[in-house]
Amino acid sequence: MARDNGPDWSERGASADGTPRVIVIGGGVGGLSTGVYGQMSGLQTRIFETHVLPGGCCTAWSRQGYIFDYCIEWLIGTGAGNDANRVWRELGALDGKTVRDFDMFNKVVDEDGRSVTFYNDPDRLEAHLLEISPADAEPIRAFCADLRRFVKIELYPFLTPDPLKSVGEKLRTLLKVLPAFRLFWRNAATPMHRFADRFSDPLLRRAFRNIFYQDPETFPVLPYLYNMACAHNRNAGFPQGGSLGLSRSIEERYLALGGILNYRCRVDKILVEDGRAVGVQLKGGARHYADIVVSAADGYTTLYGMLEGKYTSPAIETLYGEMLDKPGILFPAVVSAFVGLTGDFDPDDSHSTTYLLSEEEGRRLPGALQNSIVVQLRSRYSDGFAPPGRAVIHCTYFSDFHYWRRLRSEDRKRYWAEKREVAQFVREFLERRYPGMNERIELVDVASPATTKRYTGNSNGSILAWKAFSDAEDLANELVNKGRMQLPGLKGFYMAGQWVGLGGLIRAASTGRFAMQYICKELGREFRAFESQAGERWHTGKLGPFPQLDKALDKQAADRPARAARGGDAPALHATIV
Template identity: 50%
Template sequence: MTTANKTTSATKGTNEILIIGAGVAGLAAGCYLQMNGFQTRILERHTLPGGCCTAWTRKGYVFDYCIEWLNGTDPDSSPYKVWHELGALNGKSIKTFEQFNRVIDADGQTVNFYTDPDRLEQHLLSISPEDERLIKNFCRYMRRFQKLDLCPPLAPIPLMGWKQKLTMAAEILPQLGLFWRTGGTQMDDFCEQLKHPLLKKTFPLILMQDHGNFSLIPYLYTMAAAGSGNAGFPEGGSLGLSQSITRRYLDLGGKIDYKIKVDRVLLEKDGDDNRAVGVRLKNGREIPASQVISTIDGHTTLFHLLEEQYMTPTLDKLYHEILPQGGNTYPGLITVFVGCRKKVGEGEPHSTTYILNEQEAEQLPECMQGSILLQHRSRMADGFTPQEGSVIRLAYFTYFDRWNRWRSEDKPHYRRRKEEIVTFIRSFLEKLYPGINDTIDVIEVATPVTMKRYTGNTGGAILGWKSEEADNLLDRLINKDKMQLPGLKNFYMAGHWVAGGSLIKAAVSGRYVAQFLCKNMNRSFDSGFSNYQGAWHPDQWGLQLERSTSESVQDDEADVLETITANI
């Protein structure tokens, strides 16, 4: 144990479990532990809950940062059960879309990625009859995925009874052929076989940007889910989801402290092992705990909070081999929000990826893939604009390291690059929607450094790991190590660096950690549905909307978001 992890004050006599981070994983862990009679407290370094799953406001517009699709929006699906337990979707309508995404190339040629496999098949065949075999296979697989109720299981494998294991095996076994064929085909290889150049370049962009080393499974699974109403967009959007889970947590008796940055986990000797007995904050204050759960960035937890004392071969491989290789976590993202007083893009799909021409790709600062996503965010849910108008979200993958270097070594350059983005976006939008520039109230650019500063995620990675090898190792962290670290008692890890990226996986990781903890404390695990029935209302965002009449709004997080607001 290093001195930094030693306590300086008495730590005994508390039953409270401390959860570090009020992202979806931390909130979910808190809810499930409260449901099981534990007293918990969440420590969050920011002023709002949600972590990645957030939104903020400028000039009355709400800039919803996260959700493009939410797995588990169909009430008949098993992931919905988790959202229902967490009260995440109670009282909310869900929007679903006919097209998952539309891709337009630099010459204006369009491919519509419909979520209905029959319609998609017809459309793709009309573009490229010569690709009939591959198109028909893709759409056939999609239909088969639509029949599956895929979700991370609701209990981790080591805690499943034999009946649950048999049921899971019975569900998976008949699909092994499907998983083998689609999991064994990389999207790149699939595109290689396509004959039509338009299909070749548009297929990898189905999920908004090219995710690189993905097999066909995530594409098929997500589009199939969207077609079955199981990957929709909830009223209230990203922050709405986080705030609803927060309400559930507080109703269950949980406590959240904001503006609290945890700096170290405090340890004490326990026989040959150590055990976690609390945390030390950035300001030196110590808070005792009976157990500690970290749901924050994996690297920060292991290398900073615990000073690299509890590495295992699996963690060594992940953090000393796979991470430094590069390309195995999600790239950074530039996100641009535009708030304007005009309704634009009526009749267009909600989401389009534009493949840029060479000149545009050159002009758009640090654009990794020569394409940009445009989403009509204000059409995805009500309440994002103060009046008749639009919120447009544009996004593209970029290079974290460059933005990070400029921000720390050359701030004027960092700022200039952001201003260049604003200039580009203005002219790009003007071409699409003539006259829009006169109606723009605000343009805001968030870089991957913004994301890193706001959530602490390594490299500004939006969903943590992005590699099959890493995913296999995460399986071990959950099913072999049981979300704990050898030699360290009373300490657990959850969140997207442990369970894989996405909101449903983050939420399920909170459920798992509560299940393991119950097991270790010899308690049976229990869960129940939220019976909250109130309708969603924008006051629940907790944002200081200029149009809001609420008295109970919290501070806007303007001081923590490193963004640029165009001078209009």
């Protein structure tokens, strides 16, 4: 689907027609976005991606006809008529797709089977919570009243970085924010932990912390209200095709605009001459030159690997020196267990449920950071994730990256044993909650935080990089606004992606838009952005071929039905993603 060669950029000098050339490192959503906006603005861009698929963490893989969708749980900007949706339309991310919206954000169930459902509709949510705990009427009504207020607010700052906003743009933003200033300030200043502790009901105290599936621990109340309001307004749905489908659509848009995308190309070094980035050197020694270089790759690898730590600042040193391994600063790594099974689910089953575990159960989950596990019925999210007559479940939990990294590097046998323990726990856990499911399970596929690091290069296996509302936020924003996504002492170089955008796909996409606006200003060219007009209906064939991740295990799985018919094999318990 992508162009893996393209014109020769191995020679210095301007292009034949004088069009500036831009090299982008990394084909995740941030890198693809940078390329798309560069092509729309009349530049020649080229993306170098290490992997064989676009999207970085916004990806999927396939096994025995199942599609295991790894990233999107909800996507801000799926509804029409707002700036977040405009970004996705410009990128072609939603071309030809339907969107599935849910009436609830998440369900939380405790060890005794008591549950609370976080409906997106504030009236329905308030009635449900009051039924659970009338004694907690005061905090319940306060939360739902603020949710009603957020439903009426549309604020999506994803089009232009603050330093480039016109006076009119800044004034319009101010007019939106001022009437709701106290609402924003109060909820941004109130940690969710403190708010949740106001509840007398023990289930509500724990459940509110887990609205976002597991407890982010440092978040204030604000992002919960904002995202639930977006979901209520049908602007935080799940796009057809899921994570890889989103990435493939942006890739298709990029190639249609004339961009060049090279897979299996790892950038080892950013070439610098006289204080200016002039190109990149790939693994193997090949060099490619350009007028501008943008890295949308892992931040630490970019700064201390490709640039050898030569271009930093006190803010950068604090971020990547003091904070990278500090608890609560990075969004936690996750363990994923995908379950493929025959049959379907009860229509009344929640599409997403957080189960609170006992300490004994929590200890069984290798490397777990919290006593909880999230179970999502992914077949409900989009058609095509499972073969006919089958379904997919995605189970996740926050986990310690260093635990898995040490195992994989020092004790590979135990590493695989721990992955099998995850698979076994998931199988037993699902059987207790869905009696008879054990016999329906065809395979369990486990990915660890070490897997994320291997396939994406993300520091500490973190999918969303720096946590918003953490000590890192102001420093990261300083790089975007004060630093204009550049580094001190280095011209012709910019950074994009989640390590400057603070997590979330719309934020990653917006960094590409921001970076290209800064680049156009430097080059004295007009920044241009226009919506995709592609109208072909989405279908699963657009996901393209999936890489072969483990041929031996796939052959074993293919042979399993014949062996099982002879009574020689139990259902799959392998952990195939390494």
